[in-house]
Amino acid sequence: MNNLKKVKTLFIDLDGTLLAHSFLLRPLFIIKAIIFLKRKKITFWQGLEILENSKKALEQTEGNNSFNVERAILALGAQTNMSAEDAAGLYFECTTSVFSSLKKLFTPIAPALEFIKWAEGRYNLVLATNPVWPLELVLLRLSWGKIKPGIFSFISHSGNMHYTKPSQHYFKELLEKLDLEASEVLMIGDNFKKDGAAANEQIATFILSKSKRSWPISEYLHFGDFSRLQSLLEQANKESM
Numbered sequence: 001m002n003n004l005k006k007v008k009t010l011f012i013d014l015d016g017t018l019l020a021h022s023f024l025l026r027p028l029f030i031i032k033a034i035i036f037l038k039r040k041k042i043t044f045w046q047g048l049e050i051l052e053n054s055k056k057a058l059e060q061t062e063g064n065n066s067f068n069v070e071r072a073i074l075a076l077g078a079q080t081n082m083s084a085e086d087a088a089g090l091y092f093e094c095t096t097s098v099f100s101s102l103k104k105l106f107t108p109i110a111p112a113l114e115f116i117k118w119a120e121g122r123y124n125l126v127l128a129t130n131p132v133w134p135l136e137l138v139l140l141r142l143s144w145g146k147i148k149p150g151i152f153s154f155i156s157h158s159g160n161m162h163y164t165k166p167s168q169h170y171f172k173e174l175l176e177k178l179d180l181e182a183s184e185v186l187m188i189g190d191n192f193k194k195d196g197a198a199a200n201e202q203i204a205t206f207i208l209s210k211s212k213r214s215w216p217i218s219e220y221l222h223f224g225d226f227s228r229l230q231s232l233l234e235q236a237n238k239e240s241m
Contacts, residue, residue, distance in 0.1 A: 004236035011128035013189035019145035022105040032098045069158035111226040127152040131161035166197035
């Protein structure tokens with residue numbers, strides 16, 4: 001990658017990048033959430049509809065004047081005829097209770113920990129996780145990944161972002177919030193669709209793979225593993241001196 005010389009900030013994804021998870025995560029979350037909602041006198045089919053509508057609200061791509069979590073809570077309230085306060089209480093109680101029970105499905109990624117240790121102090125680190133969960137659940141997953149939240153200057157979550165990945169608005173909002181130019185940032189993630197979308201904003205983007213070699217897809221989009229990523233950044237630093 002020849003566009004890394006100006007990079008001062010690393011946007012780093014969380015799930016799949018810094019923290020591995022089982023393929024059972026999504027189905028188990030749905031099952032446990034429906035069971036939780038049934039205890040609140042919400043039927044199986046209504047529970048499914050609540051989860052689907054909340055997901056759609058979170059992933060809305062245009063005209064978002066409210067934070068992601070606010071739209072999810074509004075969707076829940078509309079579905080259950082609850083007040084905003086009661087809907088918020090149920091939303092946070094459900095997501096926290098269910099997610100906390102899924103710890104065994106998550107595993108720290110050793111090369112990610114090594115890379116973070118190297119990058120800390122050399123770059124401004126931003127946790128650019130897909131903001132579909134409240135901050136408390138982001139911090140919980142960081143603890144499962146053995147990563148201290150204090151190393152990040154900013155953490156994106158459902159309570160401080162208006163869009164989710166792969167919306168271009170998500171990356172634009174991050175740049176605006178942090179007063180950064182695209183040329184000053186490198187996005188690091190594991191998902192071609194969600195994280196790779198940063199390249200459309202002319203943000204240099206590195207998608208992690210198991211291959212030790214790096215290869216370009218476009219001027220702004222490359223693939224490789226953590227060791228190759230570190231080598232590219234070290235080379236860019238040498239060339240910029």
